[in-house]
Amino acid sequence: MSRSAPGSPWTPLRHPVFRMLWFAWMTANLCMWMNDATAAWLMTSLSGEPVMVALVQAASTLPVFLLGLASGALADIVDRRRYFIFTQVWVASVATLLCIVALSGSLTPLALLLLTFLNGIGLAMRWPVFAALVPELVPRLELGKALALNGVAMNGARVIGPIIAGAIIATAGGAWVFLLNAALSVLVALALVRWKRDSKVSSLPAERFFGAMRVGFQYCQQSPEFQGLLLRSMSFFLFSVAGIALLPLVAKQLPGGNAGTYTLLLATMGGGAILGALLLPRIRQLLNRDQVAQYGALINALATLCLALAPNLWLALPALLVSGLTWLATANSISISVQLSLPDWVRARGMSMYQMAMMGGTAGGAALWGQVASLTDIRTSLTVAALSAVLVLLLVRRISLESAVARDLTPDLYWTIPALSVPVEPHREPVMVQIEYSIDPARADDFVILMQESRRNRLRNGALSWELFQDAAIPGRFVEYFVDGSWVEHMRQHERVTAHDKAIWKRKRSFHIGDEPPTVSHFIARRVKR
Structure with a gap:
């Protein structure tokens, strides 16, 4: 039974390059959560339809599902540092455009969804390259803690981002949130420019783009254990997203609900995730990854059910705290298993497919539960999501996270280079x-x-x-x-x-x-x- 290395959860921050990238990642996620929170709240003013509010979450995550493999292929064949810089420039450009459109007063529901989709393209490009870089920066025994710290960064941003966004919306307007996002994204790009990465040099030319995509897909196709991890991921996020996708509407339905209520609910969920990250080393000493994922998904479903039935803010807050904690614990367990199941040469492509499964479940779930809420009501949608999550967990619980990392992926160049006595065109003949x-x-x-x-x-x-x-x-x-x-x-x-x-x-x-x-x-x- 696998266990994480004991010790402080902050241990990976001793490595300078990981520390720098961790702060860059936290800032990037701060921008993401500020953008998503602002876009979701603006949509409640532009359109009161629940499905339109939920589609903001779908528009943010759908690009990851559509472009994930292409992004992962690029991250495996080009310099990952330069590619990371490009993603930040992209996000800064989209945020600037959002600011201009919002200030001009021409922002419509369709325009907001389109620009949110373009911002999601930046997320689709950025996530695989960062995920592929992390195992380079910390020892294998610290990988679980490093990924948990990434969860702290993301969920710390989830807490701080909406608070900052809410304060700016209340005092100046949503357009200035987008401008701040652009400025922070540029700062992250400048920090990455200063990083001098020691990359492994191959004597072979870089893979060609479409060939790299084919090999990435083929790797997944020929890895039953990896496919199982993708199924576990998609099935979890398909149902756990219901609470976050409908949270603006939950906030408005609660007695006295307003922008501050939404910010508090979102911050509580993020705080639960941070608490989960800090408790993970202790949890891992008691449970293996399979147990964490199973119990976490079950308790997360129960928390969603409690949120559906909560009559006031003070009962909704504990449900969201537990939801955030179990979301982080479950997602982290699956993510570690995916990382450890991939060799370095295909890691970005593999992580992009994991991201596609995760965000595909998130985007599909957001649209699904938003539509259910439109046809019925918010409480019914959350209740159906919670009960469905339990049923699906019973179906996928036999897919083991532990067995997926059983293969020894240590490089072992035991093949001898064949002798050539005939001329060969390196890129042409099979x-x-x-x-x-x-x-x-x-x-x-x-x-x-x-x-x-x-x-x-x-x-x-x-x-x-x-x-x-x-x-x-x-x-x-x-x-x-x-x-x-x-x-x-x-x-x-x-x-x-x-x-x-x-x-x-x-x-x-x-x-x-x-x-x-x-x-x-x-x-x-x-x-x-x-």
């Missing part, structure tokens, strides 16, 4: 690798079962196709082959092998009964005229 085994026919069935795992590994690392053949005349003779898109792509496979891959190779070798090792041959495609 490469076929053929491996011939001599197997005891009595063990052939067991060998074929093992080769199913070999197939997943080859395709997960980027191969275009894979097959296993048995000689019709010699039952113990098997040939494994796989095809890579080019010589450069084949060399990338050499850079991607891990201790887990090596362990599978040793198991395959144990079936081989020949006097010499299995014969490995490399074939270069030759194009012929048709």
Whole structure:
């Protein structure tokens, strides 16, 4: 049973680069929460329809679902520092445009949703690159604490952001919140410019964009455990978002509800998340990640039900405190499992797919529960969301977070570089690798079962196709082959092998009964005229 390293939850902040990026991340999230809180409150003035208010949350998160994989591919093939800087410039530009439109008095519900969507594109670009950077900056044993601190930054911003936004809205107007967002985003970009990152240098050229997207999708397709993590994530956020998406309307329905009520409710939920982050090291000594995720999702659903039934502010506040705490604990447990299940070369793409699942659930849930509230009422929508969350938890609880991180992903470059005696176009001709085994026919069935795992590994690392053949005349003779898109792509496979891959190779070798090792041959495609 996995446990986090004991000690202070603030330990990762001892690392200077992580500390700098942590403050940058907190500032970026401060801007996000200020923008979302302001946009949601402005929408209640522009349109009183519950579905329009909920669509603000959907517009903010939908770009992550639509553009996540593309963003992750870019973060894996370009310099991550420069890419992070670009995302901040994008967010600053959108915030400036929001300010101008709001000050001109031409802001409409549709314009607000469109500009919120553009701001969400910045979030879609920013999150995968930051998530991929964190494991570079802290030791593996501190990764859980680092991710919890990221939760503190995000939820500290959730507390502070709406308070600042509410104060500015009350005194000057929402447009000035957007202007402050632009200024803070520029400051974060300047801090990132000063960071001199030591990046790993590969002798191979960078992956091509669409090829990187294909490999990222293929990695997910060939990783059942990773798919399970995505399902756990989407199913949790689909239902847990109901409270936050409908919170402006909950605030207005409470006795004496106004902008200050909404700010207090949002801040209480964020405070619960911060409390959860601080308690996580202690919780992890008592429970494993599976237990934290299961109990957290269950209690979060109960908190949503309590919020639905709360007749006044003082009963709604404890429900939101518990909701924030369990939201952080559950999301952190899933996020750590996703991080630890990914090798570095595909980490940003993997995290982008996790982000797509998370934000897809969030955007879909916000729209769904907003529509349910429009057709019925706020209390009914929250109640249905809470009860549905419990039912879905019963269906997904067998998907283990612990088993998803069982593979040893330590790089192990045990492959030898093949000798070339013919000219090769590095980016053009496909490469076929053929491996011939001599197997005891009595063990052939067991060998074929093992080769199913070999197939997943080859395709997960980027191969275009894979097959296993048995000689019709010699039952113990098997040939494994796989095809890579080019010589450069084949060399990338050499850079991607891990201790887990090596362990599978040793198991395959144990079936081989020949006097010499299995014969490995490399074939270069030759194009012929048709």
